[in-house]
Amino acid sequence: MNAEWNMLVLSRKDSRLLTLEELADAARLHPDLIQSFVDFGLLEPVRQDGQHLFFDMEAVLRVRTIQRLRRDLGVNLSGVAVILDLTQRLRRMQQELEWWRSRR
């Protein structure tokens, strides 16, 4: 196989927090839309500094998921919130089940 090797070392920059504008940029959405996700409780900043909100990298994928659910399935924001909560719960239960099964 003609595999190409890329050595990547993560700098501190990759683990730092994102501002709302940076999150919008990473998700390629308008900051106002991100703000409305926050207002709706779909997205929680990990830190708040006065008016400024800060998010972790997980928020980027969460925003992408929100957008996919809205676009692909036509779900509204309340529906998205329910789906996100339920899938997270499902995921946790699957992992617990996996762990118990692996011990047999």
Add this chain to the structure above:
Amino acid sequence: MAVKFKDYYALLNVPRTATADEIKKAYRKLARQYHPDVNPGDATAEDKFKDLNEAYEVLSDAEKRRRYDDLGPNWQAGVDFTPPPGWEGARQGFGDFGERFAGRSTGEFSDFFETLFGGFRGARAGAGFAMRGADVEAELPLNLEDIEHGATRTLTLQAAERCVNCGGSGLQHERVCPVCHGTGMVRRPKTLSVHIPVGVREASVIRLAGQGEPGTGNAPAGDLYLRVRVLPHPLFFVVGSDDLQLELPVAPWEVALGGRVTVPTLDGPVEMTIPAGSQGGQRLRLRGKGMRRQGDGAGDLYVKLKIMVPPKLTADERELFEKLAATSGFRPRDFSTRGEP
């Protein structure tokens, strides 16, 4: 590699005579069922969803559906497919494709689709069209040892790269590039070596800038997002965000009399004291022996005692247990408050 025929009607589970409305209904139902975001951890759902999107892209568009139907009903899914004469010239006239594609969630259709309807990218590139590459998400399975000590892991992805033959334009000598079928991109395995920082957790996200799909024109590549998935460990179970739990098998006399035992941790075995009179199911805490945090400190390790008896008693053991049974005044069951014996 030969292009395989895809039966779009079978994928949507509708007859070839289905109306536009029936097709839409079938698509919506299946899309809900197989959407990757509502099927966490199910890799097959994503492929199924891609197929559905592709089928719907074709069958929901009257023009594309007509062209697909023109191939005739005698094709079997999976057989080698070569487009009939005349298809080459038919690539023009789908000018709106680029935008419709960009809006799709998976963005990637099969070679079969590209062979029939592809080529939009070449037309765009020729007009100086530039668009940043798509971001890519992938799972990064890690075991607890990797997370505890930090690690360098290699992962192989089916990544899109700019087609070398046509330089990403999709065109070669003003004809559709034979290598990438006009898409300007080729898929091939790409191996990345990724350093895992200490302190990542389940669902943590690591971003590798510029490692997503290549852009068109002079636009930059997208980013690659790796979502950490913690593999089940044979000994430890993650509790909350930083704590671990371990089930420790102990002999009855070890808990009755107390004593020192050796306990495995992610950083090697440590000694622990079991207080005399400990009970089965009881959790003892080893402070700071859980998972390391990103900055300083670590969570705790909870050691849950599980009392075991020898599966087969020797004559001596049997005698001692019988003696204990005869002399002990211990009553482990007291159901009197509930009226039981």
